[in-house]
Amino acid sequence: MVDLPSKARVVIIGGGISGCSVAYHLAELGWTDIVLLERKQLTSGTTWHAAGLVGQLRASQNMTRLAKYSADLYTRLEAETGLATGFRQCGSITVALTEERKEEILRQAAMARAFDVEVNELSPDEVKALYPHLNTDGVVAGVHLPKDGQADPANIALALAKGARARGAKIVEQVKVTGVTEANGRVTGVNWQSGEAQGHIAADMVVNCGGMWGRDLAAQNGVTLPLHACEHFYIVTENIPDLTQMPVLRVPDECAYYKEDAGKILLGAFEPRAKPWGMNGISEDFCFDQLPEDFDHFEPILEMGVNRMPMLAEAGIHTFFNGPESFTPDDRYYLGEAPELKGYWVAAGYNSIGIVSSGGAGMAVAQWMNDGEPPFDVWEVDIRRAQPFQKNRRYLRERVSETLGLLYADHFPYRQPETARGVRRSPLHEQLKAKGAVFGETAGWERANWFANDGQERDYRYSWKRQNWFDNQRAEHMALREGVGMLDMTSFGKIRVDGRDALAFLQNVCANQMDVDPGRIVYTQMLNARGGIECDLTVTRLGEDSFFLVVPGATLQRDLAWLRRHVGDASVTILDVTASxxxxxxxxxxxxxxxxxxxxxxxxxxxxxxxxxxxxxxxxxxxxxxxxxxxxxxxxxxxxxxxxxxxxxxxxxxxxxxxxLKLCGLHAMDSCRIEKAYRHFGHDITDEDHVLEAGLGFAVKTGKGEFIGRDAVLRKREEGLNRRLLQFRLKDPEPLLFHNEPILRDGKIVSFVTSGNYGHALGGAIGMGYVPCRTPGEKAEDLLGSTYQIDIAGRIVEAEASLAPLYDPKSERPKA
Structure with a gap:
């Protein structure tokens, strides 16, 4: 007989490491009314067969914060629960076989220094000394992260479950959630089934931690959760005598990773073109299952592996493993409350980094559920970035065949996906194409990034140095500066807010003065209670009760969700008119x-x-x-x-x-905006960046009366700023800035570049970045009196710093 309560504060669906982590962290916050339901057994989906790599350096500061948190958690869980997590900080080494990959890993090493992750750059001889079994032919450099490690995924999940139970959470296996119930736009509970028994648990919230089942479960409630399973391969050798513990080794140029595991070697692959799996749904009885072997698919990886690790030639293969894992269209997982349904939360889609991610992700989503806001900016993995069309199965099948391979591909700047393209197009797409447009993709939109000259190849040639479109960008940039250029920005998100209470509503959610004459355009931000920036937009008053909002294309779903969340009982309609x-x-x-x-x-x-x-x-x-x-x-x-x-x-x-008149692309627009120090949402300004520290106080009108974030603005004005957003220009015209390069103030790393591009009118690479004040409210002249440098792949480059825009500081040109 299944003993389940009739109601709970939250029901978590799925007993993999993600669900167990959410349950553990909610219980740690003092929630007792927690039920976790697992359709088979804990870890039986993908957790049990994960390789268990714990690499702390991720692509951004906050993703690194989450990964470091996971590592710390797995260290203390063992002492807390008495269950061994198998977590060992054996370190990791990544080696480069090309000059481009060397530049990438040295930039990653610089980023590690900025994020306070211990890192050592290695010569080929130093790689060999740390990893004597490696054939170093062709190795040009390496990077060593001593605090990385490996762990036992299933045991971590079981330890999290044990810790959650000890604090009062109820975790039940062999119970399938058949549906999430809803009424009036919010979750009301779940229906469940176990053998012949079935029932309903009333709940205020549910969390979909359903892994590769998550998409179809979400779709029952109209929730967009774009993920798809792919086949993931690894082999485990027979026992190798005298094999001692070694660092995890990644050879991304050969799509491979190696880890020592109880005297054996595990060799896994992220091949360039993956095999999507489970197109027609995933079978009901799937539990601790493997997929059919496909040795032909894995063979090229194994051949390179035997060459790279000669001892594999002598070792027999003990296990050839093929198991499914879920991948997303952009290789980033999903956290947060679904914009379509209040109380429906998600933590899923981990793209083969679920073990290192789940500890931090569970903490973040639990705090978010508890406090109503995330502990820090997690926009990169926010469910609100998903576009409704992305739940289309054909789109996902095509895209995830590429995204698995992108984990170990060169992470070049401006890299564009190749699969599942052309879904969203401007009505002018064909006209732009005929004029030489080379398109990139954002939120599914095809956008002209640059225009090729007659006879020029219409394709990206990626590099960490100047790419093949650099001169095209310069010509477009200078046309905008000196002549005239035209862009197509149809991808802007466009929102109508109409109704009797439209003005009062916008006065509450926007920081600037919205009570302006019809025809007036207001640049503003929507703030959270901390004064952080939730949205960066312009609002045009069309009439007494009609307003037109323009937001970035990538943030449209987020911004619609934010607006709808704060409507309350106001008499307004909020309408997405982007396509019109x-x-x-x-x-x-x-x-x-x-x-x-x-x-x-x-x-x-x-x-x-x-x-x-x-x-x-x-x-x-x-x-x-x-x-x-x-x-x-x-x-x-x-x-x-x-x-x-x-x-x-x-x-x-x-x-x-x-x-x-010259047609111009997004790359030229971006290089122009950074010369002018215009902020870019998601990079320079996020929900944890205070609007005053971001230098946007001119767009905040506290005198207009109450609005969300007003108290935080007044407080910050009183206390003084703790950091300031500066603009930097490299004094050497050669190097390039992208983002995350460390900023040095008077010789010490204090921060990192939030966004970068080349300033063709200013004659050097331009970056933005926050610099901490030495004392609250530090004077501008003291801040600018320091010397600044930027670390580019280990090379220290002098930089000029400015609070005012380096280009047209008085903004005379737009008003000419």
Whole structure:
């Protein structure tokens, strides 16, 4: 007989390491009313067969924080629960076989220094000394992380479960959740089945930790959880005499990792093209199961492995393992509350890094559920980044065949996915393509990143140095600065907020003054209670009760969810109108001349000042012209209905030709915006960056009355700033900045670059980054009186620092 309560505060679905971690951390926070249901046995999905690598350095500071937390947790769990987790800090070594990979791992080593992770750079001889079994032919460099390690995944999950039970959580195996119940837009509980028995548990929240089953379970409630299982292969050798404990070894150029395991060697692979699995759903009785062997698929990896680790030639293969793991479209897992349904939480989709991630992920999601906000910025893994179309199974099947391999591919800057492309396109896609556009992808949108010249290859040639489009970017950048350029930014998220209470609602969620005349455009942020930035946007007042919000394409779902979360009983409608209009930014000193050729309207400063939007005639159509800029020049964003897009575009192209109008891509827009020190959400500003420390106090109007975050702004003004966002220009024009390069103040690492690009008008790479103040409210002259350098793959480069934009510091050009 199954003994289950009729109600609980939270039901966690899935007893892998992720579900056990969420249960453990909620119990640690004092929640007692916790039920975890596992359809078979704990760890029986993918946890039991995971390789158990615990690498602490991740792609960003906060993902590294989560991984370091996991390592600390697995160390203390053993003492707390008496269950061995098998966690050993044997260290890890990554070796490079190419100069490009060497640059990558040395940049990662620099990043480790910025994130306070112990790291050693190794010559090939030093690699050999640390790993004598390795054939070092072709090895050009290595990086050693002494505190990395390996662990026993199943035992960690069981220890987490034991710790959760000890604090009052109820964990029950052999109970399947058949559905999540809901009413009035929020979760009400779960239906369950166990053998012949079935029932319902009423609950305030559920957490989907269903792993590769998670997508189909989420889909029952209209929740988007884009993940798909892939086959993951490894072999374990027979026992090798006298084999001692060694560091985990990664040879990404050969798609392989090696770990010593109880006197045997485990060799695993992240091959460039993976095999998706479970296209027609995953069988009900799947439990501790393996997939059929496919030796032909694994053989090329094994051949390289025998060459790289000669002792494998002598060792017999004890186990050839093939098991499924879930992968996501961007190789990052999902945490947080689903935007579609209140109380429906997710922790799933770990892309083969579930063991190192789950400890920290469980802590983060538990704190988020407890406090109503995450412990720090986790936008990289936030479920709200998922696009509704991404739950499409054909899309996922195609994309995950690539994302598994990307784990060990070169992580070049600007790398674009190759599979599952072309899903979301601007109405002008074909016109741009005909003009030489080379497209990148963001949130499923195809966007022109740069334009190839006649006869030039229309493809990326990736590198850590200048890529093949660097000169194209320079030409586009200088057209925007000196002549006139046009972009297609149709991918901007566009939201209508209408209704009797629209103004009062926006006054509460936005920090700037929203009570402006119709036609006025307001640049603002939506803040959280800590004064952190939840959204960076412009709001145009169209009428008494009508407002038009423009947000980044990548954050649209997040921003819609934030708005809907704060509506309360206000009489407003919130509508996503992204697809209804194209956006054509026409920017540069000659923008006014181009518009004069296609429109009878007056575009003078008196008739159309900066920060105003109005309806205009254009060609034979009607559009809205918004006088704003993200490149820092005179210009207008032209909003035209999708049906008139081609006509408006052709009219502008024709009028611009005699004036040298150049089509420009996103890379040029980004290099222009960073010269102007315009912030980029997700990099320079996040929900844990205080709006005043981000230098955006000019967009905050505390005098207007109450709004979310106002108290935190007033407090910070009183206490003084603890850090400031600075702009940097490298004095050497050669090196490039991307992000995460360490910033040195007077010779000591104090921070890292949040975003970087090349400043073609300023003649060097430009970066942004927060620098801690030595005392709260440290004076600007003291902050700028220091010397600054930036560490680029171990090379220390002098940098000029500034609080004001290095380009057009008084912002005279947009108002010309």
């Amino acid at each position: 209009e194209v956006v054509l930014p026409l920017m540069g000193p000659k923008a006014r001349e181009v518009l004069a050729q296609v429109s009878p309207n007056d575009f003078s400063n008196d008739a159309h000042p900066f920060g105003m939007a109005r309806e205009i005639e254009i060609g034979m159509g009607i559009a809205r012209a918004h006088r704003v800029t993200y490149v820092g020049e005179l210009g207008w964003e032209i909003y035209a209905s999708s049906d008139q897009a081609a006509h408006v575009w052709e009219s502008l192209m024709e009028a611009g030709e005699p004036l040298g």
